[in-house]
Amino acid sequence: xxxxxxxxxxxxxxxxxxxxxxxxxxxxxxxxxxxxxxxxxxxxxxxxxxxxxxxxxxxxxxxxxxxxxxxxxxxxxxxxxxxxxxxxxxxxxxxxxxxxxxxxxxxxxxxxxxxxxxxxxxxxxxxxxxxxxxxxxxxxxxxxxxxxxxxxxxxxxxxxxxxxxxxxxxxxxxxxxxxxxxxxxxxxxxxxxxxxxxxxxxxxxxxxxxxxxxxxxxxxxxxxxxxxxxxxxxxxxxxxxxxxxxxxxxxxxxxxxxxxxxxxxxxxxxxxxxxxxxxxxxxxxxxxxxxxxxxxxxxxxxxxxxxxxxxxxxxxxxxxxxxxxxxxxxxxxxxxxxxxxxx
Ligand code: KG4
Ligand code: ZN
Numbered sequence: 001x002x003x004x005x006x007x008x009x010x011x012x013x014x015x016x017x018x019x020x021x022x023x024x025x026x027x028x029x030x031x032x033x034x035x036x037x038x039x040x041x042x043x044x045x046x047x048x049x050x051x052x053x054x055x056x057x058x059x060x061x062x063x064x065x066x067x068x069x070x071x072x073x074x075x076x077x078x079x080x081x082x083x084x085x086x087x088x089x090x091x092x093x094x095x096x097x098x099x100x101x102x103x104x105x106x107x108x109x110x111x112x113x114x115x116x117x118x119x120x121x122x123x124x125x126x127x128x129x130x131x132x133x134x135x136x137x138x139x140x141x142x143x144x145x146x147x148x149x150x151x152x153x154x155x156x157x158x159x160x161x162x163x164x165x166x167x168x169x170x171x172x173x174x175x176x177x178x179x180x181x182x183x184x185x186x187x188x189x190x191x192x193x194x195x196x197x198x199x200x201x202x203x204x205x206x207x208x209x210x211x212x213x214x215x216x217x218x219x220x221x222x223x224x225x226x227x228x229x230x231x232x233x234x235x236x237x238x239x240x241x242x243x244x245x246x247x248x249x250x251x252x253x254x255x256x257x258x259x260x261x262x263x264x265x266x267x268x269x270x271x272x273x274x275x276x277x278x279x280x281x282x283x284x285x286x287x288x289x290x291x292x293x294x295x296x297x298x299x300x301x302x303x304x305x306x307x308x309x310x311x312x313x314x315x316x317x318x319x320x321x322x323x324x325x326x327x328x329x330x331x332x333x334x335x336x337x338x339x340x341x342x343x
Contacts, residue, residue, distance in 0.1 A: 002075040002315060005063070005099075006308025007056070009092030010084025010112045011138070012036075012043045014055035015304035018067035018074070022118075022312030023125055026067035028298075028305040031055045038178050042168070049087035056095045063304070071099070076106035076320070078311020081338070082331030083139065084112055089327035097323050106320045108311040112302075113140055113333045114152065116268040118313070119306035123295040131262050131293075134253045135333070136277070137269035138164035138179065142333055143207040143252060145260045149313040152334035155256050156207025163245055164271045166211040170218050170241055174234055184238045185274050191235030193243035196221065200248050207256055214244050246277050250284045257290050267294035270301045 001020050008015040017028040033051045037043045064071060079096035081089060093109075100107040117133045132155075133144045141158040161169070164181055171180020176187070198217050201210035218241050225232045257265050265285050271277065272294050285292040299306060314320070321338045328340065 002312060003069060003073055004108075004308040004311045004315065005060070005071075005074045005077045006110075006304035006306075006311060007060070007077065007079040007092045007096050008112070008115070008302055008304040008307045009052040009056060009088050010080045010082070011088060011302060012048050013302040014052050014059050015302065016056075016059040016063035017304035017308050018063055018069055019122070019305055019308035019312060022309050023121060025122055025305045026069065027063045028303055029059050029062045029066065030298075030303050031059050034179070041172050041178050043085070045085045045087055048085060049091055052088055052091035056091055060095070060099070071103050074103070074105055076108055076311060076315045078108040078110045078308050078314070079325075080112045080115060080307050081109040081325055082111065082328035084329060086327050086329040089329060093325055093327050097325060101323060106315065107322065107325060108314050108319065109321045109325045109338050110307045110310045110314070111331055111333060111335070112307075113137075113142065113269075115306040115310045117144065117146060117266060118309040119268060119295040119299040119303070120266050120293050122305055122309050123299055124293050127264070127266070127293055130260070131264035131266050132253065132257045132260050133266040133268055134249060134281075135269045136163045136249065136267075136271035138162060138168065140269070141209050141211070141249075143256045144333055145256070145262070146266075150317055150319070154333050155260075156209070156252070158209040158211060159203065160210050160212035161215055163209070163211060163249065164269070166215045166245065167271065169215055173219055173222055174237070179270075181271060181274065184242060185276065187235050188239040188242045188276065191233065191237070191239030193239040195233065195236035196240040198240055198244040200244055207252055209248060209252065211245065214241070242274070242276050246274070246280050249277060250280045253281065254284050254288055254290075257285075258288065263290055265290050265292050267292065268300070273297050273300040
């Protein structure tokens with residue numbers, strides 16, 4: 001029963017977890033920095049790195065203690081090495097390399113986005129590839145065809161803003177706290193989603209997204225109302241904006257599921273917590289006879305258990321790395337690269 005220690009420090013959560021067999025969470029400790037960044041209205045990269053340095057070893061200690069295992073019992077250490085904030089990633093990578101070296105354990109570099117997808121294997125014990133996955137987070141919006149545990153094909157992604165980024169920027173202008181996604185989600189339940197007609201980006205017959213036009217349209221709507229001293233129904237704005245995002249995400253995901261001829265669809269990433277997206281995608285999948293899978297709210301947002309789950313399947317095929325592993329902030333999903341190329 002291989003035991004993996006997972007480490008995640010790509011953005012503003014410092015997390016360590018112990019996962020058995022890639023499916024069973026023995027511990028998943030998450031130290032969130034949200035309250036530190038909230039007063040700045042977003043993540044301050046330099047502060048994030050410093051907080052990770054303070055928290056990373058205590059979080060590993062707690063993960064081992066909660067799981068009731070010793071570091072010597074671990075089979076391999078999996079760590080997020082990209083994509084993400086470079087300074088934040090470096091803290092996790094340095095910690096994982098030091099631990100692997102000191103304890104003579106295998107080291108596994110994990111792609112954060114692949115990790116988000118693998119949260120579903122923790123939430124659904126019998127789920128297996130192939131499937132189409134929609135990965136929607138604060139930094140990414142991607143449609144992926146996952147053929148097997150270690151084969152991914154990126155079908156398309158956003159050309160500009162990520163879905164979560166659009167949620168956060170609009171929430172900020174509406175003076176909602178950071179991160180704004182959950183607040184827009186809640187506010188939208190009190191609004192009318194047909195009240196305002198916001199644009200749905202037409203990116204063509206492909207699997208790409210674009211949210212910057214929608215974001216500008218919402219910001220223009222809010223600004224012009226302010227200039228005219230008109231009162232705005234924020235709940236209607238939240239609901240109409242959210243509907244515009246969800247419509248496009250659902251539409252392209254169903255199209256991808258049809259094209260790849262899979263009967264399973266997987267939702268992953270922080271925005272997978274959105275209640276409207278879950279409801280609409282559930283209904284759309286039912287209509288075309290596809291099964292939809294998504295993780296619990298805790299497993300949707302950044303955590304190390306999903307990183308350990310991804311690492312387990314790399315461990316199975318001997319996809320380890322050595323101590324040259326480096327942080328790669330722009331790493332792509334499915335990309336097999338562990339070090340920055342020498343110039
Ligand atoms: O995956 P994640 O925790 O971090 C990244 O890898 O980016 O995603 C964070 C993003 C934030 O933009 C946050 O606002 C968004 O997920 N989010 C939501 C909801 N919960 C979190 N967006 C919409 N509705 C939600 N309920
Ligand atoms: Zn994430």
